[in-house]
Amino acid sequence: MVKESTRESGVSVHDRQRDRAARGVRSRSAVAALSSDRPSPPRRRRPALAALAVLLIVGGAALAGLLALRLDSREPVLVLTQDVPAGTRITTDMLGTTRVASEGLRLIPEKDASMVLKAYTMTSLSEGQLLDTSLLTTAEPFTSDQVQVGVTLKSGQFPPTLRSGDEVRLVRLGDGSSSVRPLAVGLILSEQTGGDAGLSGGGSRNSTATVVVPADAADEVIDAAGNELLGMALIRRGVTVDSAQLTVLGGSSS
Template sequence: MATDTSAPTREDRERQRASRGIRSRATSTPNGQQPSPPRRRRPALVAIGVLLIVGGAALAGLLALRLDAREPMIVVDRTIPAGTEITAEMLRTADVAAEGLNLIPVSEADEVLGTYARTTLREGQLLDTTMLQTSSPYPAGSVRVGVPLVAGKVPDGLRDGDEVRLIRVGDSTGSGALLGTGLILGSAEGESGGAFSGEGSGSSATVLVTSQAADAIVNAAGSDQLGMALIRRGVTPEDANLTSGGSVTGESVE
């Protein structure tokens, strides 16, 4: 009987198995495991991430707008001595964030005009309701006079709210005389030096005094015979101890 040469031999079968093993290893991972299929995206998590990003941006924008919510408020345009009646020329406006403060908006400007400064107001200061009062703080029978501040006859560093003695300075033939007590309300600076030190020409101050003492004080100031002595600091017009001549209380400087 003739041999069937078409049937695979043992060597052929081994070569076929070896060939299949090589192909299997070529498509496997280094540790012999088959590669895992690609992961599928989770649409719900992606949507939540997008919402968080958009919501955070919106919140940041809202906070930025809130912080920049500025409104026109009333600002002091010049130094205003305590007790001065407020007029439109003394004020200006500025846009500021005023939430939670007692600042006065421009819409209420009419309510400010005609009121009085409770304390000295400085230029650029934001005006609030605690700085004003509806009635004049000046004591009955008091007047305001302007006097020069002469170096050597007034203390250095005088400022608004200082209570002072007003003295007619004596010469070599006589002693000085107490004209009364007064309260420094404001000043006008001279060409040089401090407005309250008496340095420089033209320095002057507005002083609150009794009407009885006013004439004598103005006369002494006009003849360059007016001197001042500091009694105490931080006095309001309502608390000032105004006298005309006689004895003076509150000798120590506070």
């Protein structure tokens, strides 16, 4: 009897412990299940970063649109492919094209090239220069009483760096038996160097130039140049053909 009671008591104690353990496991599972069913707390938002991202997207789109607009606004315009002296009539071989944004400028579109072929340069122009309507004229650049003469320039008898578009005073130098005599005011149309220093006055050889002078002074200018007695003094640089004050000079100086 004692043994059976003891065995029953032992079994009962063991069973009760097992039941309590089972209940504890079920309780933890229930708590975990309840926890998993709860909604997760909302994530913390960062409005500054979101606003920055929006600004970057909008700014990038605006920049891309602006670049596309500028590219679309470029149009082909006329450009010179070589140096062109003042008073020269434009020819096809002098012209090229390039694309630029020409809005608000007086550049000449490629489509108007045929009109340019009837024009003359107002001043000397350089290779690569964009053609501007203010640089050209459709009128004859020189009057009937003005002529172009080719002259040889002796080193030391003309100013340094003489070039197309320079207005100059031409004189006949004294030769011992006669004094200096002014001849005319002329306009340099083109020049060609004859030595390493060209028209700088330091070359070892003479240079040549084409000069517009009044017709009444042409013979004396040619004679003075042929006898190496032609001297030049620079009056103004970059003179346009319609503003050059070409005149015959008289008198003499000692």
